[in-house]
Amino acid sequence: MRLVVIGNGMVGSRFVEDLLARDTAGKYDVTVVGAEGCEPYNRVLLSEVVAGRHDLASLTLPTPDHPRLTVLRGTTATGIDREDRIVTTDDGTRHRYDQLVLATGASARIPPLAGLDTGSDHLPLGVHALRTIDDAREVVAATLNARRAVVLGAGVLGIEAASGLAQRGCAVTVVHPMEALMERQLDGAASRVLAAVMPRAGIEPRTGTGAEAAIVADGRLTGIRLTGGEVVESELLLLATGTVANTSIASASGLPCERGVLVDDASATEDPRVFAIGDCAQPPDGAMGLVAQGWEQARALAERLTGATGRRRVGASGSNDVVRVKAKGLDVVTMGVCGGMRPDDPTHRALSLSDPAAGRHVEVVVADGRLVGATCVGAGPVAADLVAAYTRGTQVPSDPAHLLLPALAPASTDGAVPSGGDTTVCRCNGVTRDEIAHAHADGARDVHDVARATRATTGCGGCTQDVCDLLERLGARSGTGSPDRDLTVAGSPV
């Protein structure tokens, strides 16, 4: 069977990897058509590249080296003839397929802003999207000459890019027309807490205000005019205003498309020989724009086409809507039911802890004994625990309020001089405080004497200091002959 994959991005390349790993019978010959000239790379980490926290070379993703695989890089698919089952590419080649997988991804949406000629491919100098590895390189280069930067759009990418630019030394303003930052994930209260901590990370948030125009002089950006007329001077504008699914080739071939190529839950289009996965696809429940969803689609399709199921981590599917902002000093994690626009559901029980002064806001949503959503701003390790509970569907505590705070540190006496007489001092040998006291009474005066008498300190040696301290107190007491309050610990005189 001839399988053609259009798109060699994160999802297309993962699909090919999954398919070939499962196609042990050698059923498929695979041709991949990829517009980008480079090997597939991890797009999720581009904001980390901007932040200077990630080496470009370490973005490259696995590409199988396989005798039945042909990868055409820097080659653009120009048309699909579904009747003759042929994909044509810009080099004039025709590729016949038995099955076709569209993984064409999405492109950065360029907003209709005065000053940006949205008709042309070229943005003014200083104006960038952040969708491709070339974008990331250009943004990094642009930061060399920019002291001030504006990020338009405060979704996940906008916040991450703003953080990255701030780490490059830019004074950053984030302009967001909605009232709440990351409004898909954060409600008003959570957004306000995030907005309050952003200045500490070098970012000035401007919510409820859109941009009206990019001010360009001599082909170079000098500032942004906001809807109210205010001008923010800036040498760099980063557009983080969402993405547009790349559907033109599908649409031209007559496949039904709305925001993406329409597919069913199994990634099948209307044409039984054509599938669509990743950001170009629009499944019944909608696309989330998260790679986890695309990778799950890739795996499921590979299993469907080969009939081979592989072991996978349970919980990795069905829970692929966890959002974790990668931004230094900004700790934001959301999952499931979250955000201010969610519909009311009487079966949901929402509990929150809001602590704006400490930059902390945690909300959990519980239904039927399970965690079905959470919003964490500045919640530290609590967020990681909630993700673990959410992805695995573990039962929530009988009082879900316990989810809002980390467990208190164990009230153990590790490392401290133990108190009660029956408290173990030497764990390795099970020697108690009383036994050491008895040894002392029998004449043991130093650690060696105690070790001989009780074996304390002869295992890992970790209690040596405790034994010394204890001997000192015992010695002080027997020396003075008068009980000292300090010698009576926790009501247990030695």
Add this chain to the structure above:
Amino acid sequence: MSTVSTHCPYCALQCAQALTPGPTGVEVTGRQFPTNRGGLCQKGWTSASVLRAPDRLTAPLVRGVDGELAETTWEVALDLVAERLRAMRAEHGADAVAVFGGGGLTNEKAYQLGKFARVALGTANIDYNGRFCMSSAAAAANRSLGIDRGLPFPLTDVGGAQAVLLLGSNLAETMPPAVAHLAGARAAGGLVVVDPRVSATASLTDDGQGLHLQPVPGTDLCVLLGLLHVVLAEGLDDTAYVSERTTGVDDTRRLAATWWPERVEQVSGVPAALLRETARLLAAASPARGGSGAYVLTGRGVEQSSQGTATVNAAINLALALGLPGRVGSGWGAVTGQGNGQGGREHGQKSDQLPGYRMVDDPGARAHVAGVWGVDPATLPGKGRPAVELLDSLGREGGPRALLVHGANLRVSAPNARHVAARLDALDLLVVCDVVPSETALRADVVLPVLQWAEEEGTMTSLEGRVLRRRKAIDPPPGPRSELEVWRELAARLEAPGTWDTDAALVFDELARASAGGRADYGGLSHARLDAEPDLFWPCPATDGTPHPGTPRLFLDGFPTPDGRARFVPVDDRGPAEDVRAGAPAHLVTGRVLQHYQSGAQTRRVDELVAASPGAFVEIHPRLADLHGIGAGDLVRLTSVRGSVAAPARVTDRVRPDTVFMPFHWPGEESVNAVTNDATDPVSGMPEFKVCAVTVSRAEARRDCPGAPVPTVNVTVTTAEVPA
């Protein structure tokens, strides 16, 4: 008898001991040695108690027509076993007889057992309980570094390191004296412990002495991939080392690119910031960045997994990226568990290996070993079944019908133990050699009483690859015989070719010849030399002139791979074989307590240890306990698809809220291995003891309260009576 220098009978640290037999018993004292520095844990101090176990086996037992085991003479027992084995072989073929060995056997016994299986029995079906312990670490080390020696460096080297990453090892409980070697890293704030529990070892990181990563059980591989991701992404790798001393980094780098810290956090529950901090801490300690050294050490917690080999390879990949292996003061290592877990895996107990780590399907290896054994190479069987598969095949059509067990207590220690017990019961003949009536021995058809540690001579190879002399301190009681003698007697009755020495020194000499030229080369060693030089590490080949000094540190000049380079092995996560789900919402992890060893067959016979740790328990988080109405001391039932177990609750937040912990040293109703998973690693055949999914419920109201302080114990030094 005067004071004898030997080593502890229990774990792979093999602490040095002095045994002094006296009129009232054997006195145990710690002996200065680089590894234990004179220290012993409670198990070691009380080890002489087992010498006078009241139920010590002294006469062979044979199950009679009444179904009861009854004492008999050695002649009768050996004749019976030989006759049954001979008949079974004649009727069903040589592979109808199987052998199961142990990682506690001396090198001499491990070697002779492998020879006995292949030469006297002619069976391919031999494997051992080390398959449960070290096989994933061994497989990973072999495919990456070209050789498997648990620690390829002396343990004392760890003391100089600035950072130690310890994954799945609770050595503060399992081998306490080893903790001293972490002092340097702790002082530098550089001890990093990865464990789903706040174990005693994890507590060593308190107060700024390091970091504790507390992942969801079964996600260690993801954590390692995330650490490697940060190292590569932030350019913290040792590029010169990687280009000069390794191959294959590209594929591994690409795979790591798919495991950024935030993704790892989602799977493992370890905060992304903590992963970054850990990676930077390790890198700062690496030689390339001017640190004083870093170690990555793995233990059973991460290895006893159906992706254990991949996990260890991920650990080695991380170490290679940081430029650690093959540099003095840095490296990767696996902390071997059983007393002779190292030597026991080198000399032919494994289903696919001959002495000296030679592969049984390598014609050259077969020819060499057959030459030493004085047999035709063509008569040597090929690869047998690895442990879990072997046990599952017992008594089945085409499977073995007889099993000889040496140094293992399968009914307690095997995963999915009820299933294993059923397979053992399906055998036509079960012969168990043991010191005490272990749970497995009690169900055998024939029980042969054998010698224990202080009653015999031999060698053990410790976790660092150091070959140690075990010495006889006392005469055994009348009755028990050395397994070397048992095999000689059986070999004679089976008319086996070759020599069957019973003097351990002579068996060792033969082992040395058989291992010569192999990867674990003992050719230059002998009991006499080991008596004179207590610090010899293998490989130590024979020489014509000056004796080989042994090899404390491997890889300094290169890796024993065809091109001399270490290999990055690209590995990806598949998740555990059994993950939590609606019907089984909690993870179960298992482990050890300080006072007990393995199935407890020895330590449960020491009063002091039993007093300190009388029975099994379930560690459960207050939230999970509350959810099920469980209070401290209540009996908790854990149920998996394989079986269930009940033990009193210890309610503690030292375990994750989604996880329960139970130690595995007890039999019967308290045997957690009735619940554990026997799914195996595809490369090593190692079973997934360390994670499975269970339901938690309250079985009944509280009985005693094990959360209370441990009972006071008598601490006068125990002395064992010298048997008459």
